[in-house]
Amino acid sequence: xxxxxxxxxxxxxxxxxxxxxxxxxxxxxxxxxxxxxxxxxxxxxxxxxxxxxxxxxxxxxxxxxxxxxxxxxxxxxxxxxxxxxxxxxxxxxxxxxxxxxxxxxxxxxxxxxxxxxxxxxxxxxxxxxxxxxxxxxxxxxxxxxxxxxxxxxxxxxxxxxxxxxxxxxxxxxxxxxxxxxxxxxxxxxxxxxxxxxxxxxxxxxxxxxxxxxxxxxxxxxxxxxxxxxxxxxxxxxxxxxxxxxxxxxxxxxxxxxxxxxxxxxxxxxxxxxxxxxxxxxxxxxxxxx
Amino acid sequence: xxxxxxxxxxxxxxxxxxxxxxxxxxxxxxxxxxxxxxxxxxxxxxxxxxxxxxxxxxxxxxxxxxxxxxxxxxxxxxxxxxxxxxxxxxxxxxxxxxxxxxxxxxxxxxxxxxxxxxxxxxxxxxxxxxxxxxxxxxxxxxxxxxxxxxxxxxxxxxxxxxxxxxxxxxxxxxxxxxxxxxxxxxxxxxxxxxxxxxxxxxxxxxxxxxxxxxxxxxxxxxxxxxxxxxxxxxxxxxxxx
Amino acid sequence: xxxxxxxxxxxxxxxxxxxxxxxxxxxxxxxxxxxxxxxxxxxxxxxxxxxxxxxxxxxxxxxxxxxxxxxxxxxxxxxxxxxxxxxxxxxxxxxxxxxxxxxxxxxxxxxxxxxxxxxxxxxxxxxxxxxxxxxxxxxxxxxxxxxxxxxxxxxxxxxxxxxxxxxxxxxxxxxxxxxxxxxxxxxxxxxxxxxxxxxxxxxxxxxxxxxxxxxxxxxxxxxxxxxxxxxxxxxxxxxxxxxxxxxxxxxxxxxxxxxxxxxxxxxxxxxxxxx
Numbered sequence: 001x002x003x004x005x006x007x008x009x010x011x012x013x014x015x016x017x018x019x020x021x022x023x024x025x026x027x028x029x030x031x032x033x034x035x036x037x038x039x040x041x042x043x044x045x046x047x048x049x050x051x052x053x054x055x056x057x058x059x060x061x062x063x064x065x066x067x068x069x070x071x072x073x074x075x076x077x078x079x080x081x082x083x084x085x086x087x088x089x090x091x092x093x094x095x096x097x098x099x100x101x102x103x104x105x106x107x108x109x110x111x112x113x114x115x116x117x118x119x120x121x122x123x124x125x126x127x128x129x130x131x132x133x134x135x136x137x138x139x140x141x142x143x144x145x146x147x148x149x150x151x152x153x154x155x156x157x158x159x160x161x162x163x164x165x166x167x168x169x170x171x172x173x174x175x176x177x178x179x180x181x182x183x184x185x186x187x188x189x190x191x192x193x194x195x196x197x198x199x200x201x202x203x204x205x206x207x208x209x210x211x212x213x214x215x216x217x218x219x220x221x222x223x224x225x226x227x228x229x230x231x232x233x234x235x236x237x238x239x240x241x242x243x244x245x246x247x248x249x250x251x252x253x254x255x256x257x258x259x260x261x262x263x264x265x266x267x268x269x270x271x272x273x274x275x276x277x278x279x280x281x282x283x284x285x286x287x288x289x
Numbered sequence: 290x291x292x293x294x295x296x297x298x299x300x301x302x303x304x305x306x307x308x309x310x311x312x313x314x315x316x317x318x319x320x321x322x323x324x325x326x327x328x329x330x331x332x333x334x335x336x337x338x339x340x341x342x343x344x345x346x347x348x349x350x351x352x353x354x355x356x357x358x359x360x361x362x363x364x365x366x367x368x369x370x371x372x373x374x375x376x377x378x379x380x381x382x383x384x385x386x387x388x389x390x391x392x393x394x395x396x397x398x399x400x401x402x403x404x405x406x407x408x409x410x411x412x413x414x415x416x417x418x419x420x421x422x423x424x425x426x427x428x429x430x431x432x433x434x435x436x437x438x439x440x441x442x443x444x445x446x447x448x449x450x451x452x453x454x455x456x457x458x459x460x461x462x463x464x465x466x467x468x469x470x471x472x473x474x475x476x477x478x479x480x481x482x483x484x485x486x487x488x489x490x491x492x493x494x495x496x497x498x499x500x501x502x503x504x505x506x507x508x509x510x511x512x513x514x515x516x517x518x519x520x521x522x523x524x525x526x527x528x529x530x
Numbered sequence: 531x532x533x534x535x536x537x538x539x540x541x542x543x544x545x546x547x548x549x550x551x552x553x554x555x556x557x558x559x560x561x562x563x564x565x566x567x568x569x570x571x572x573x574x575x576x577x578x579x580x581x582x583x584x585x586x587x588x589x590x591x592x593x594x595x596x597x598x599x600x601x602x603x604x605x606x607x608x609x610x611x612x613x614x615x616x617x618x619x620x621x622x623x624x625x626x627x628x629x630x631x632x633x634x635x636x637x638x639x640x641x642x643x644x645x646x647x648x649x650x651x652x653x654x655x656x657x658x659x660x661x662x663x664x665x666x667x668x669x670x671x672x673x674x675x676x677x678x679x680x681x682x683x684x685x686x687x688x689x690x691x692x693x694x695x696x697x698x699x700x701x702x703x704x705x706x707x708x709x710x711x712x713x714x715x716x717x718x719x720x721x722x723x724x725x726x727x728x729x730x731x732x733x734x735x736x737x738x739x740x741x742x743x744x745x746x747x748x749x750x751x752x753x754x755x756x757x758x759x760x761x762x763x764x765x766x767x768x769x770x771x772x773x774x775x776x777x778x779x780x781x782x783x784x785x786x787x788x789x790x791x792x793x794x795x796x797x798x799x800x801x802x803x804x805x
Contacts, residue, residue: 144715145719191340192379196391197443207390236712237712248691253645
């Protein structure tokens, strides 16, 4: 940010200078090149140290065999990829429900007028409880507890109630993000909509929410990235998804490499998603400045 | 009388913003509110539009009280256009959608008809080449003209302008004031809070000088500007002119 | 440790030692992590009937008794046996181990043998099917075709899944859980019909954990391809293994192991064989 700002002002300052590079531009170019060289060398040195020093440790061979076992990696990879489809499936149907239910909670929280106080109270309690309780407890409680009340199949499915648990927990986080977004929209937008004769509901639907939701997309992306990882918690109540499959392989092979394989698969999804969220945040910051 | 204010009182906490304000506006008349910042001009306009509830007094539109707290304010606001200092366009919509949003939601006319009406407004105020743009692609003057068109699209009976040129670069003030002049020539009833003394003098039918939430002096512009009665008015005009 | 139980144990062990001819084995000398002591790991928690009341130092429960017997035969007095609790993961992690041997119903398998070492088997466990009474009422029987149609679940860190696939081949997806406690919870929630565990655990689940548990049947132990044999786990290459194997083979040949088994793992009569 800073260098580009400096560059711009420099560019403006020499606007009248003849074409070609000014001394200042030349100096900045040199500085940039030098910092690239320094970064490259230091990265290389650190990597070299890691690659050379770690294998010199006396226990490396055993660690390598237990965590970085090539043949095991190749052997378990297809199965884990298959199991990852279960994660993707659960994510695919949970995420939209969380987005909508979170929005509903955020709107309850924003409800105005004394008659709607119970809604507001509900939203406040909901957020406090589900953001405070570990997701795993909600998964157990809802995933085993509610079916335990005597629901017949297929209404006691761990997929169903596990999804409910994820929705309960994550919509609380998502609702908070939405609420921050709604509150970030300047009061003058409400005034403008009201002055035109729009109702509170219309103002929310057409004026506030479209802006608020767009503004919090990056923050919500982070929520959904961690949801992608927490989908694995459903394995506690039965579904054999990637982390469970890795655990099974681990105990059959007495080796931790299956977890490494699972991590690689997770990273293949979460790194691009995180980069994308960062990119959105950076773009938004630029738009605002 | 189109609009009548009787003894309007308004406070924000301990701060009195409007004190016993009474004012009458005839149909087709243009009234300018002048006075220092914080004198209560903006709040008065927001009260007339029912954005702020008044503490005491009465507001009458066409002789009917609209300030009754039991009334639904929405249909009343639709009859009173308000334009803000900071334009307050909806940044996520095109200029045309900004203008069409309220009519689309409130008037049950067809989409095509609404669009025709909106486009006619753009033609009338010379902004046809901008209807597909987003607000941030427009100059301040253009944005403010769109904000006026947006308010007009609801076919209001009266228009309120809250320092609509104060946020503009000096060279953009003229195009916005031209729109106001055009509206006056078309017979619109208007109340303006303004710092444009030249414009108030030239175009207003009546000028009110506000200080500390009170109308200290009112009268035709030639009288207020040429021979103000009150010492405070004289002092204010000496400072701004 | 409780003094009365220690005394009782000493008496019991003395009797057992006399029986075995008081082997003054020097095999184990210098091969344990703490000189002069034997560190034995068990589960955390350790379950009935393998260890009674999660207290292996009482010597009560099958694995606790086997451990003391092995210790005695290798020349460690009862008070020289140190107990520690480990998870499966701690048992297989690379690097120095916190135990000399680890007994928690580990099934011996060739794959696991790549990372850790196993003793000779100290128990052969018939895999048994546990269900709840409503499943029996709904018509489940101890036949292969009936079992195929059930909804199965198992604890993930065990060989149960492999056995279910090999012995039963269920029609629907097998659900997996962290441990046996979660498996029974899923049975109570009616999310699964049946699970497969070793027979002693099956009897315990049916009698003590589930209100309406039933051991539907057991598989003949030759049907399992060797996945039903429990061995003690050692760090890969631990020389102590040979000493333990020597002790176990002596316990087998003189009938001591069978006696311990009779003492702690009785009551399996009347469970039908699944053909």
